[in-house]
Amino acid sequence: MSVRGLVAATALALLAAGAASAQAPSTRDEARAPAVDLAPTGPSVESRLAEIRRRIQAALVYPPVARWQDLEGDALVRFEISDQGRARDVRVVRSSGVSLLDDAAARAVVAAGVLPRVYGPLEVPVSFELATR
């Protein structure tokens, strides 16, 4: 191997090591807090998640027809937040068993408006409960 070759190989090895060391913290963080924005500035992830939950809760409506039909259930909705802060790829990953309630759960996520940005997939468990008068 020539000197140029040795220098080039050393440079490549250093680049690779640097790249590996640059990725290492990310991998560890993902393991600790997967799929969450790691931006060091602004509100914490927890407070942003709490704000998302609050907005979905505010947008959640018990479907009137379901209430009169005495329908209850629990659904799990998965979604992501787009660059514009809107919920995207909204889907019900665990059905309540009642399409009316599944749709209402998904609709609440979409209707929650502009949400704090958190990267990666998010899930929200949605319960529909009827209280006895």
Added chain:
Amino acid sequence: MRPPGFRCEGSAERLSISLFSACLWLAFGAGSAGADQPDPTAPAPPAPPARSVGQVTATATRAERDVLDVAGNVTVLDREAIERSGANTVAELLSREPGIFVTNTTTSPEGYTVEARGFNDGGGNGSSTLVLVDGRRINEPETSSPDWSWLRLDDVERIEIVRGPASAVWGDNAVGGVINIITRKGAQGTQAEVIGRAGSWDALHGSGFLAAREGPIEVSLYGDGGHTDDYRHRSDFDDHRVEGSLYGTLGERARVGLSAGYASDHSDRPGALSFEEIDEFGRRSAAPFAEDDAQQRRRFHVDGLGQWTPLEDLHLEILPFFAERTDHATVTFPASDFFGRSQSIDDRHTQSVGINAQIRFDRPVFGMASRLTAGADWLHEEIDVDTDFRDLDAGVSLFSGSTRSKRRVVGGYLQEELNLTPDLLLSAGLRYDDAELSGRDLTPGSEPFDVDNAIWSPRVSLTYRVIEPLAAYASYAYGFRLPNIDEAFGLFGFTPELDPQRSHAYELGAKLRTRCVTANLALYWMNVEDQILFDHEIGVVFPDPFNVNVDRVQHRGIELGIVIDPLPWLELHGNYTLDDVQIGHDRLTGLDGKRLPITPLHRGNAGILFRLPYEVELGAEARVVGSRYRANDLRNEFEKLPAFAVYDLGAAWRPLIGEHLELGFQFWVRNLFDRKYTEVGGERTFQRGAFGFYPSPTRSFEGSLAITVRR
């Protein structure tokens, strides 16, 4: 309608799989021509775990009231209770309920009489218990009795039993109580079920139920059919039915649907036996004089449904319906005091069309929770009856006629439920019915008749939730039953001047529901004015029997029901009913103080259920019925029908195989100790002092297998 940006889980999964395949092809296939194709079955890399934002919950006030807050002795039997009961028919299930008295003259589903609060006098008169199927009344206009072979238990999702008068909401027939039957639909999700039954006397029956829900659409289909030779000779029963429904949700606020069904049955009727005939031919024999007795019936119905919730607390519902029925029946009577062996051949055609509409509005009044319900019903029925009544020995026609009758009922009601305090509920309602019954006999010279009745039905009650699991109530309710076509215009009638039967009922009750104990106690006191009774001795015209209005009949009773779950593997249940029914005063018949026949003073049920490991259950049921006067013995002159007790023993195994498949094996021994008893018997219609009895089945066996797939 789905929200924007929302996609179904199934389609998303397919999309991600195809994208993943494309990526694999780009990464490995496109860059290495001639290389092996990627394995399409290779598992996709796990999706990154999602982070939960936390639980959100939508709560609303339940539209239906808690049973504890309903002022009345109310029972709700859901699908699970129905499956666990081991009962074969709706009437058999109801026979285990307090306050309900069930008898059968044929031992097949066709011959049941089901009445509440002392109105079962042997089936000689119309029903005073209203039966609804999905909100549509099935009490027939000519007899005002429901046809219990119309529907099978396999097709029932829920049964609600309301004891006591409820004409303030439902009008005609709701005197003894209301039985509201909800059939199975597609709302519960995708489900397929097949049930097969086999039993003694060559009984074979099968049913299938299929329900699916895709997005806002719910579809269900049900069909069954079967045959049984049944206990008595010449008592074969064949039946078939098919039901279907289609419902759709329009957005979050509206729901529409349509259901339709067709049923047909054929039953041979073995008739009543005298003591001498039982001794000579045996209790299973058919009456020797009635070898042609049979009945053939066909039913068709279409029901619509529209529900709209324009505001959060305002709900509108409309139920249009159409039903058609065709009957052909042959009934033979033994030689009597008046003529030889006689036979009646009846052809009947009935059409019913109507609309039930209801508005419910929940809005606080002066800070108190309130619900206002308003409704209107319209019903139009046309009944054509062709009868030929012949003296078979003399070979002459005694009576032949055709009648064309119409019944029109228009009703409106208002009901308010007001929480005076969170624990004290005041409920009051008022209904107005205008009923017109008109008809004409096609026989030349016959006078048409047209009778109009206007009736107000009030109701008021107070319910107090003493503590969370205990409620007490007091109520007054009015009930009425209009004379039916047979009573007013039938073979034994000719009495269009009959007045409606009216009842005033006062009731006190208490209900307890804890984790281990459910108990109901009801004490009722009901005065029935103008109770319609069939008195075959009071007649003033040929052929003598006569329907009469008895001035006042007192119905008083106690109903007690209890279910105890002391241990996770043990359930005990039992009930006791006292129905003290006697004629208070009657100017025409002078039967003051006489007890009405067939309904006993005392009766009860008891049962035990062991829940064993591996989804095995063992159960035993007992039914005890006290002595009672024979049918038609309004004068209490003859020896009573003896008391009887029958015991059933059953076992069930319901293994869950995998996540979606459930099997259900059941095996029952009915009348375990082979008791020989008679539910119904009485004085023959045209033959004073002669009696006929309908022997009830001896020991029998029944097994069933249910295969259910749920998703």
